[in-house]
Amino acid sequence: MNTDQLTLTFAALADPTRRAILAELRHNGEATVNELAAPFTITVQAVSKHLKVLERAGLIVRGRSAQLRPSRLQGEALKDAADWLADYRGFWEESFDRLGEQLA
Amino acid sequence: MSGTAELRDIIITRTYDAPRAEVWKAWTEPARIAAWWGKRGWRTPVESVTLDVRPGGVFRLNSIADADGSEMPVDTIYHEVVPPERLSFGGQPGGRRATVTFRDLGGGRTEMTFTSSIHADAELHARALGGLTSAFDRLAEQLPRPRPEGTFR
Numbered sequence: 001m002n003t004d005q006l007t008l009t010f011a012a013l014a015d016p017t018r019r020a021i022l023a024e025l026r027h028n029g030e031a032t033v034n035e036l037a038a039p040f041t042i043t044v045q046a047v048s049k050h051l052k053v054l055e056r057a058g059l060i061v062r063g064r065s066a067q068l069r070p071s072r073l074q075g076e077a078l079k080d081a082a083d084w085l086a087d088y089r090g091f092w093e094e095s096f097d098r099l100g101e102q103l104a
Numbered sequence: 105m106s107g108t109a110e111l112r113d114i115i116i117t118r119t120y121d122a123p124r125a126e127v128w129k130a131w132t133e134p135a136r137i138a139a140w141w142g143k144r145g146w147r148t149p150v151e152s153v154t155l156d157v158r159p160g161g162v163f164r165l166n167s168i169a170d171a172d173g174s175e176m177p178v179d180t181i182y183h184e185v186v187p188p189e190r191l192s193f194g195g196q197p198g199g200r201r202a203t204v205t206f207r208d209l210g211g212g213r214t215e216m217t218f219t220s221s222i223h224a225d226a227e228l229h230a231r232a233l234g235g236l237t238s239a240f241d242r243l244a245e246q247l248p249r250p251r252p253e254g255t256f257r
Contacts, residue, residue, distance in 0.1 A: 016224075020223045024222075042176075043174040043176050
């Protein structure tokens with residue numbers, strides 16, 4: 001796995017506004033910058049910056065049409081991040097098992 | 105978890121000292137909405153406003169920050185238009201929607217309820233609530249003043 005890509009992915013995920021944008025895209029499937037700049041929360045300029053970070057991290061793809069360029073989620077980078085976390089699944093499951101034994 | 109981006113409700117209720125028709129106009133006439141839309145410190149040029157007030161019609165405007173010129177647009181279509189009771193608007197079908205209802209309280213007073221939801225963490229959610237509250241304060245300021253009782257027209 002490309003470590004640099006993983007660094008970009010986790011860095012992109014380390015921001016609550018960007019996670020909110022991803023949640024919105026998961027919900028809507030596709031959205032333009034204007035649609036993501038929710039009234040009274042995020043400016044167009046802020047959304048554009050966040051989308052650049054997400055795009056560079058491979059978490060989203062953007063359409064080609066010059067004006068609207070709708071964004072949508074791209075699965076691969078998320079899968080790589082999830083795979084990385086899954087390597088530790090054994091550890092947390094074991095911890096919970098031990099916790100369970102202590103509480104039993 | 106407060107730091108998690110999740111779908112959070114936004115519900116704001118305000119009572120205005122103005123007849124329902126006036127509050128409806130404040131939402132549906134370009135010059136009127138331009139006068140209040142956006143939080144304090146932002147302005148909405150009337151040229152940026154398109155209000156095609158019917159189901160499927162465009163509801164679009166652009167607010168600009170006095171401080172740095174950054175922009176916060178609304179780019180939606182109307183889903184429901186029931187004058188002078190109810191408006192709903194949003195992005196793509198199935199996407200986020202906002203609904204605003206107007207209830208005639210009698211005596212020239214109107215209760216407005218704004219309902220929406222956003223994918224946001226606690227901080228973004230609070231920012232949205234603050235921005236809307238500020239805008240709804242401005243709406244109150246630009247409604248026609250009620251005539252004191254007993255005065256002549």
